[in-house]
Amino acid sequence: MDIGSFIEYRLEISRADASPVRVLQDATGSAKCGVGSTVWDAGLVLAKYLDWQTSTGSLNLAGKTVLELGSGTGLVGITLARLQPDCCVMLSDKEELLPLLERNIALNGLQTNLSAICLDWCVPEHCSNVSFTPDIILVSDGIWIKDLHKPLADTLARLSNTDTRVLLAYETRKFDEEAKFIALWSERFRFRDIKPQEQHPVMQSEDIFLFDGSPRR
Template identity: 30%
Template sequence: MAGPILQSPSSFNESLRSDVANEDRISTSLDSVAPLEVSESLVPVREMKQAGTICVSLDGLLRRPIFIKEDLKEGCGGQLWPAGLLLAQYMVHEHRASLLGKTIIELGAGSGLVGLAVARGCSTNSPIFITDQECMLPLMKDNVNTNDLSSNARAIVLDWGSPLPDCIPYGSTVVLAADCVYFEPAFPLLISTLQQLLSPGSVCYFCFKRRRRADLRFMKQAKKIFDVAEIRGYMDHDNFARENLFLYSIRPRSAKNNITLLPNPC
């Protein structure tokens, strides 16, 4: 859960604190690492100052779990959130064998949970790009290396609204985004980046928890530009929906409703 730096991380974290103080999140001490089941993601935890390392198995979907280090020094993006767990579970359960030949990019990755779960649990034949701001790069790299996934995943900087990094190829793309609608001034930048990434045949799996009216305003903006559809019927759908967690697919408009996509500079 992170995006472009529009104010300092410390000041933004302070302004966001009142909105997320009662948010569902996962936390464990540095001295105790226990297996995490997806259902535990819905347990409310109010303390935001701690960080730790969490073992994620996605209810056994990952035959070999991943270890995710949390770090809150740069703000709330450095912790795990239920939307990320939902999106990780959905991708591993529903798309385990359908990602071959795809360029896969996670936006606002924070700790990198979703991209690393896909790298560990899905069949892919090219590195997954786990992206966020510069301040999150050390944490993303740390989690890639901790899980021995450096050959399957690459942590890079991608600021929304900026040209795409040269290393991201143009082609069949799957974009992953979890809880990327927490900061309304960044919505136009996120839309711009999606325009650059989503070529014909591409799809973004977009998951978030509805907290404020602004969340729905983003979806309203997206529907003016892209084909947007809510995804239902996935594993544990009813449980997640009761917690206001929702999953959408976002695709480029069909040819008859074509829009002008920003060119990829690569």
């Protein structure tokens, strides 16, 4: 992958000893690996939610296994791995994003708790690339195309057990279509919206929704 024209995004995190999280973005689209090669705003809000919740002690993911779906640049999952070195984070996306994910993992130094795999929601067999049942699944801006709603909902169901917690963020663009995803998701999951007062005080937006869900028992 030629990263000559890539630009770096840095996200400050609140761990006292921590340098910013760094990810490269393909701002010009030269690498042709699709929409995931830049950071999306819902990802920023979810990453800062994780930062805020872990720094206040409200969320402790020590020892947990975490899977991110549709990682893109990997900003969200890498942020969590940096915040909680004692949890195990697996990033995932389509094949074409893997070189960027690997590159961005390396950019953040030696992270033994971080890896990346190919997981296309439209290929059910790819779920077997995940060798564990995740305690947490992260998804940011994964429902911007309605054709992906069912594959994503099916993937979430396939990879979860009743103890799995899904943290899902999206920016609202087409309310009616998003409502259909929520209806589809609610057939197999129960969830609540994460209130603005639980989110990072600054890095939040009235256009970006966060949900905290689990499969129905």
